[in-house]
Amino acid sequence: MSILNFQEGFIYTGFLLLFLLIIRFFVNKVISKVSRKKGINIARIHLMQRYVSVALVIIALLFIPFNFGAKVKDLILLFSSVFAVIGIGLFAIWSILSNITSGIIMFFSFPYKVGDKIQIHDHDFPLEGIIEDIRAFQLHLRVANGDLVTYPNNLMLQKPVTLIKKDAIAEYFGDGTDLV
Incomplete structure (x- = not known):
């Protein structure tokens, strides 16, 4: 041929x-x-x-x-x-796929954005912090003591979340230029 x-x-x-x-x-x-x-x-x-x-x-x-x-x-x-x-x-590897799917859903319908201060009402591990980044698999939260916490996207869609303050970066970090 x-x-x-x-x-x-x-x-x-x-x-x-x-x-x-x-x-x-x-x-x-x-x-x-x-x-x-x-x-x-x-x-x-x-x-x-x-x-x-x-x-x-x-x-x-x-x-x-x-x-x-x-x-x-x-x-x-x-x-x-x-x-x-x-x-x-x-x-x-279903949990990885669950996080990717949740990341896609969060892209289109997530009511929070980078810089917002949120509280996650997780019975076992409640969190409060500022959203630093939203990635394909997880959300990066900066908590009050300065630690960076990664929280899986699929749990963000399963747990209740409260918006405490829009664009709270200035409150925690001044003008935000200290962030990496």
Whole structure:
């Protein structure tokens, strides 16, 4: 088989990749616009844009084989085997996936932002502090004694949280320039 036999597949793949790049551009613009309106920091914006890129790569990997003549039943067999192995592996790391999913939910609907002072009503480990960062897996809280506490995103969605003061960084750290 020569490369000329797959010429049409390469052309369709090129159009698919171009289409997905255009979608990525527009979705990233929407994420940036929504984020600016909500006052979300740049690190969280970049994280969500990476999630979009990964999702589009997965979509491309699912559709590209069809461009080269793969049959649905062959791909179903392949993907069912791959997903079974992945499923077993993901079950073993469900808490990581739970934190990532919670991070995505928090990106779109979390009522607090970096700089807010919050209180987490956890029966076993109650916390009060200022949000320094919101990451893919955890939230960074600076407590009154200066310690940095990382709190898992999935627990942030499970526990009651009280907003004590908006943008409390100035109260704790002056103008905020001391923060790393």
